[in-house]
Amino acid sequence: DNKICSMTRPNRKRQRAKAGQHGAALGGGIQTPRVQRLVCQLKLKGKGLEGKANTETFLTISPVLTLDSMNPNVKRVEYAVRGPIVQRAVQIEKELKEGAKKPFTEVIKANIGDAHAMGQKPITFFRQVLALCSYPALLEDSKFPEDAKQRARRILEACGGHSIGAYSASQGIECIRQDVARYIEKRDGGIPSNPDNIYLSTGASDAIVTILKLLVCGEGRDRTGVMISIPQYPLYSAALADLGAVQINYYLDEDNCWSLNITELRRALSAAREHCNPRVLCIINPGNPTGQVQSRQCIEDVIRFAKEEHLFLMADEVYQDNVYAEGCQFHSFKKVLFEMGPEYSNTVEMASFHSTSKCYMGECGFRGGYMEVINLDPEVKAQLIKLVSVRLCPPVPGQALLDLVVNPPQPDEPSYATFMKERTAVLSALAEKARLTEQIFNTVPGITCNPVQGAMYTFPRITLPQKAIDKAKELGLVPDMFYCMRLLDEEGICLVPGSGFGQREGTYHFRMTILPPTEKLKVVLQKIREFQLRFTQEFS
Amino acid sequence: DNKICSMTRPNRKRQRAKAGQHGAALGGGIQTPRVQRLVCQLKLKGKGLEGKANTETFLTISPVLTLDSMNPNVKRVEYAVRGPIVQRAVQIEKELKEGAKKPFTEVIKANIGDAHAMGQKPITFFRQVLALCSYPALLEDSKFPEDAKQRARRILEACGGHSIGAYSASQGIECIRQDVARYIEKRDGGIPSNPDNIYLSTGASDAIVTILKLLVCGEGRDRTGVMISIPQYPLYSAALADLGAVQINYYLDEDNCWSLNITELRRALSAAREHCNPRVLCIINPGNPTGQVQSRQCIEDVIRFAKEEHLFLMADEVYQDNVYAEGCQFHSFKKVLFEMGPEYSNTVEMASFHSTSKCYMGECGFRGGYMEVINLDPEVKAQLIKLVSVRLCPPVPGQALLDLVVNPPQPDEPSYATFMKERTAVLSALAEKARLTEQIFNTVPGITCNPVQGAMYTFPRITLPQKAIDKAKELGLVPDMFYCMRLLDEEGICLVPGSGFGQREGTYHFRMTILPPTEKLKVVLQKIREFQLRFTQEFS
CATH class of the missing domain: 3.90.1150.10 (Aspartate Aminotransferase, domain 1)
Incomplete structure (x- = not known):
């Protein structure tokens, strides 16, 4: 039984497996080299074998990074x-x-x-502009429509050295954030949107994880709890496992078209308060995987609930253009929030997420996206900008694509009809x-x-x-x-x-x-x- | 002094600041709503004010997410x-x-x-292929050279629906990983590279953080320690702060051209073993910010050190094509590792990182990159694939660009001379x-x-x-x-x-x-x- 200690190198693979078993037998969990050394020494003691194995031998038994010795949060991730x-x-x-x-x-x-x-075929206009941005020599080509060239020139002028190969600002290219803000204002019937509150991202997933990362902290009963719908999109459970947050499930009502029920939110929240610190409520609307579209009334109820219960709202609205059913309509959380009056619009903290991957364009490969934050504490905003700067910037082709999604051809432009x-x-x-x-x-x-x-x-x-x-x-x-x-x-x-x-x-x-x-x-x-x-x- | 409890809404900003101060005065640190409520109740007690404030009032005092209540690891991040x-x-x-x-x-x-x-101007060939991939109608255009078209067709055929707008495999497009493996083999004089060990990434930063995330775990004295050079590229310190890892500094020798000294590695490691569990050694070669190029001998010493001390090696080699000084040459860690014989090449665990952002192309905006892992435990590989799948895939335009970097025009191709x-x-x-x-x-x-x-x-x-x-x-x-x-x-x-x-x-x-x-x-x-x-x- 002292093999794992006295062996040197042959047949390492099988011995590694053995080492793993030993670890498990002695309490399992994470096995650091230190723990392993101890295990071996314990096994040697009382067998008259002390001193027969040296430290160097112990340390080469197992690779540095094994299933036993890796980050346990990552192991809990499922997707x-x-x-x-x-x-x-x-x-x-x-x-x-x-x-x-x-x-x-x-x-x-x-x-x-x-x-x-x-x-599904890409939208012609989008891809024309992307080709022009990639290879600006094409700006001289008469085959490209003028509006595509104009968009490409505008994007290139906003890039360092007029190249989409330069890093952008970490928050995203400024003129694109302005276009996003204008798009949101138009969508929400004129409710103002500030480009400073817009953060471009590497798909919506990136922004969702970033906001969760700011929010999740505390230990034991103070650990941040995050409410997510069940069924959910598994990015959420994966990110929560990774961050070691507490996942709080609230169930959608299958018998009522997967609608969201405030009573169920209350049940889930009050149960969770027993063992963690619930701080966040995530909503996906229109729903993934369940395909429901939330009513305006329900959104209002959710916002009221979030305010009463002091929860940060995360509104995953990447399917905002994908509404099909008669009588259903997309209402943005932001619009409803502002229509509820300053008591809400000045206080409820929220982030809303959008992406270039869904809707009618389906450009998943470009990893474009943005989030808008509402009522985010200015000091936290500074921390957010610092955090996103570590990854330098979202992919610039994805930013360019997002610009086209929020600023598509207009009725007086040559590409409008085809678009x-x-x-x-x-x-x-x-x-x-x-x-x-x-x-x-x-x-x-x-x-x-x-x-x-x-x-x-x-x-x-x-x-x-x-x-x-x-x-x-x-x-x-x-x-x-x-x-x-x-x-x-x-x-x-x-x-x-x-x-x-x-x-x-x-x-x-x-x-x-x-x-x-x-x-x-x-x-x-x-x-x-x-x-x-x-x-x-x-x-x- | 009971103002923060009895106030309702006016003048929230200033009151927030006050609430923060109170928290600090009472021990500081993270302030959850629960803690705040307690603070308030303590203050009310003994002043005959019990019951004058209700829970709702406490909960609306401060936003959910403040500098005091946010993830403290993120606060420690600097870039x-x-x-x-x-x-x-x-x-x-x-x-x-x-x-x-x-x-x-x-x-x-x-x-x-x-x-x-x-x-700096982009490489023409790269941008031509990217334009062709973005807008495949250009494949009919006689202005584009045949080799650019051939590359674009090959990339598009490897994409879902022949579109760079489709998600790729999370590990990256297979034929691109094959090209990367061939590139590495050629670079390293024929030492084999397995495409299964190649993971495409969103710039090198993404891959570096991903590997660190797998490695960092444990609490207190068992917390993972990561050795980084000082001066360092601050992605490392930022990622370590974010993950809550222990940063172990080893100093480069300024008096000797910023060279790396094994005695200094030993000093840093043995000091760190007193308070954490050192498991990782990060090297940047050629050096950022210091511009040194490591000698072959020094790389061999580092590898020997990593093996002896049971450390996982992270080799940041994104500047591998940027070597200028007479007598200096880039030696990849992988090549040296394999030249040291099976005792090393079969045991030392390593990840090497590369990027499209540096070298002669400087295409930072595309966020292309890859890592190659060596001797990574198969079970950990499965965990790694699972982890990267949560973010779906690296940006496909960046993957396409990487393919061109590792597979540039060949002498018999029309674009070779210009390239x-x-x-x-x-x-x-x-x-x-x-x-x-x-x-x-x-x-x-x-x-x-x-x-x-x-x-x-x-x-x-x-x-x-x-x-x-x-x-x-x-x-x-x-x-x-x-x-x-x-x-x-x-x-x-x-x-x-x-x-x-x-x-x-x-x-x-x-x-x-x-x-x-x-x-x-x-x-x-x-x-x-x-x-x-x-x-x-x-x-x-």
């Missing part, structure tokens, strides 16, 4: 949208490429809101696909589906036979993971199990994007239908 | 390269724009390695400016300057008169900050004080990039010379 099922999908794609025979010829990845990957045609085509197709998805799923026995009011996902509930649940447990899988893995293997469709987003105990769901082209979406829905029938039969 | 002096420079630029009279007409920002901002001409022009100009800078500075009384062997900075030592030091202290400034602020105000030149990078107690320095065009650099050096003489005279 289902790119989790094991997607890794399996990539594996299957590889097998297909190498000529493997499967019951399908391609894997359809409906796991992620990745519009271009699903065949509007392209934009409308994407949004109407999405609306059509939202309807189609709800309609078809609700005809399938064992699947029930709320309307996809907005965003780009459906989160239908699936009824699983008890035998399937037992089988899953036998295999060590959560039941909806088992379901999704089988669907992937049998039909080549990649979805994300509901367990990756959270769901009420004993219920099962999956998330699917509605992004595939209509004809392909119909095939996907049909295949899921057939699978569901087959699966139910197999396990009943 | 001098974009610190107060740069904010002042931006302010002065604004004043000049508004017509203010100054002793200069422009601010020259020599504070940051931002080549394009200093007038080589542009590349050589940049690198020879830098070599010339490196020599010029050392030469001129060393003629100035009170300035001594090591040769700029590589990278793109000089870190000269300045002798400050005691009266200037006293004056600075009177103003509450560190002496070299005082010096740099005066230089900025009087000459419009923005440098970074040595204190922002760390320096031996009682010595003073500044960092200046050598990036300004040669003629402008001469003006800058002349102005600093004059300022130094004037400043010395004023305070002697």
Whole structure:
């Protein structure tokens, strides 16, 4: 049993595993070299082996960085949208490429809101301007419309050395922040927006994590608690695990179109106050993965609740242009806040997030985004600017793209007609696909589906036979993971199990994007239908 | 004294400040709402005032997020390269724009390695390919060379939906990682590189922080310690503060061209072992801010030290193409590691970082970069992939650019001649400016300057008169900050004080990039010379 101490180098791999086991047997947890040395010395004592092993030997037993010795917060991070099922999908794609025979010829990845990957074409105007910014020699090319050139010139003039290859200000290029502020003012019917409150970011994820990082502190019962919806977008749970914050779940009401209920917020908050310091309330509207669009009244209630309970509001509004259902409308948290009067608009602290990745443009790869902060303490703002400066700046091509999103072609400009045609085509197709998805799923026995009011996902509930649940447990899988893995293997469709987003105990769901082209979406829905029938039969 | 409890809303700002003071008086530190409520209740008790204030009033006294209640680690973050002096420079630029009279007409920002901002032109081939990727309709344009089109097609084929607007794999586009691996193999004389060990990143900073995040854990004496050079690039100290790691300083030897001395490493390590768990050794080669190029022998010594002392090696090699001095050569840590034989190459854990921001391309705005990991535990690799997946992917335009950097035009391709001409022009100009800078500075009384062997900075030592030091202290400034602020105000030149990078107690320095065009650099050096003489005279 003293092998791990007296060995030198041969067969290190197996010995490492052993070292790990020893650690676990002696209390597990993080194993620093110091702890390991102690473990070894303890084992040597009483066996007459003291002094037989030297320090150098102990220190080379195990690598510096192992699962046992790494940051435990990182281990707790989970991100289902790119989790094991997607890794399996990539594996299957590889097998297909190498000529493997499967019951399908391609894997359809409906796991992620990745519009271009699903065949959506970029907006021509945006890409023209980006090409002009990348290679300004094209500014002399008569093939490019004047408005595209004008936009490119304006962006380049705002860049160091007139190049998008220069660093920008860490908060983002000033004239782009001005354009963002104007865009927000227009969206919110004239409520003022200050460019100093706009921070450009590397996608919305970056800004969300940054704000959480400012907020999370304290130890034990004073540790910051952050309220997130269940089901949630797993960036939130991942960021909270990483920061070691306390995750406070509030459940959306599936029976009422995934609406948010203030009573449930109160329940969650008061339970959480027993063991942590709740300081933040996160809202995703329109909802991801649940596709609901919040009513104006509900937003008002949430704001009132945040004020009463002294919570910082984080409004994830990246799907603000993705609203499809009759009678639904996007209301920004900021607009409602300001309409509630100065008692609210002067006090409630808030950050709202937006991105170039969703809406009608779907430019995920550029990692563009911004946040607007409201009522952020000036001293904290200085800290925020300092913090973002460490990463120098968000990618400048993404900033340029964001500028075009917030300042698209105007009616008197040459690119307007094409722009509007392209934009409308994407949004109407999405609306059509939202309807189609709800309609078809609700005809399938064992699947029930709320309307996809907005965003780009459906989160239908699936009824699983008890035998399937037992089988899953036998295999060590959560039941909806088992379901999704089988669907992937049998039909080549990649979805994300509901367990990756959270769901009420004993219920099962999956998330699917509605992004595939209509004809392909119909095939996907049909295949899921057939699978569901087959699966139910197999396990009943 | 019970004002903070009984007030309601008027004059909130001043009351906030008061609340802060109260907190400080009662022990300071983090002030959660709970703590505040307690403070108030204590103050009310014994004054017959119990019950006069209600909970709601307490909770609205202070914003949720204040300097007192925010994450204390973030407060500890400092990043001098974009610190107060740069904010002042931006302010002065604004004043000049508004017509203010100054002793200069422009601010020259020599504070940051931002080549394009200093007038360096992008490499034509790179930008052509980026334009083609952004707007693939240009693939039909006969003005673009065939090799640029071929590169663009290859990148687009590797993108989801053939669009750089799709998310990529979180680790980076596979064919780009393959190109990176081939580039490394070629650089290192055939030592194999596995694309699975390559992780593309959002600039090198992103990858550096990610690896540190995996490594830092433990509490108290078990807290991870990270060895960094002094002077250092302040990303390191900032990331360590943010993660709450213990910073272990080892001093470079200014008298020997800022070389690294193993005795000093040993001293720093053994002192640190008294109070933390040192697990990581960071090296920057070529050096930032100090411009030294490490000898092969020194790298070998460092690797031996890392192995003996069980340290994870982080090799920041973003300036690998920036070597100017006669007799100096870049040796990658990986190459030396493998040349030391399997005893080292199979055991020493390492990550090496590279970026598109420096070298001859200077494409900072694209935030492209990669790291290669060596001997990383497979289980930790899985954790790393999970962690990077939360942010979805590095910006795809930056990935595309990186592909061009590692796979530039070849001798038989149409763009080769222009590419080589542009590349050589940049690198020879830098070599010339490196020599010029050392030469001129060393003629100035009170300035001594090591040769700029590589990278793109000089870190000269300045002798400050005691009266200037006293004056600075009177103003509450560190002496070299005082010096740099005066230089900025009087000459419009923005440098970074040595204190922002760390320096031996009682010595003073500044960092200046050598990036300004040669003629402008001469003006800058002349102005600093004059300022130094004037400043010395004023305070002697």
